[in-house]
């Protein structure tokens with residue numbers, strides 16, 4: 001049913017991604033796609049600050065964006081639920097002593113700490129509304145006042161996603177703990193930067 005595409009309402013289990021990376025080391029072609037590269041550049045260009053003290057990247061995959069984001073952060077913590085992706089990201093960032101990549105299933109736990117930048121890019125739509133609401137609370141708890149939250153998501157509906165990109169961004173935009181600082185939309189993705197009040 002067309003109306004249901006991109007809205008199963010159920011969190012995609014971490015095991016789905018673990019199996020995916022066992023079959024294909026780079027399932028979305030992050031290391032080679034010019035589309036991804038230009039989206040990463042647009043994301044970095046949208047960051048309100050030149051430098052961050054402490055960044056947190058949720059769903060870092062094989063670390064392609066991690067390595068780029070690392071240039072803007074004095075320290076950067078990146079997490080993903082797939083051990084294969086985490087190992088690849090660790091290898092890609094092995095010369096960057098200020099980057100830590102760890103395994104974490106965000107449907108079950110959330111990294112502790114204090115951050116002035118959190119990114120949630122191409123991952124929010126895998127979570128059921130109740131899980132995303134909890135992640136929103138977790139982000140609000142770890143993000144420093146005036147810290148930036150970056151959201152980037154592919155907008156066309158995708159079969160099997162729990163929610164659409166617009167649902168995901170609305171969860172954060174409609175939350176009174178955040179204020180919209182930057183809002184952009186291309187034909188393929190939307191990018192919002194929110195500031196913690």
Ligand SMILES: C[S@@+](CC[C@H](N)C(=O)[O-])C[C@H]1O[C@@H](n2cnc3c(N)ncnc32)[C@H](O)[C@@H]1O
Pocket residue numbers: 013014017018028030058059060061062065079080081082085104105106107108121122123126
């Ligand atoms: C489409 S990729 C996006 C990667 C990266 N953020 C980017 O924009 O290039 C989604 C990533 O989220 C990870 N992921 C999905 N569900 C997760 C969960 N419950 N906990 C942690 N990571 C998860 C997947 O393993 C995958 O690497």
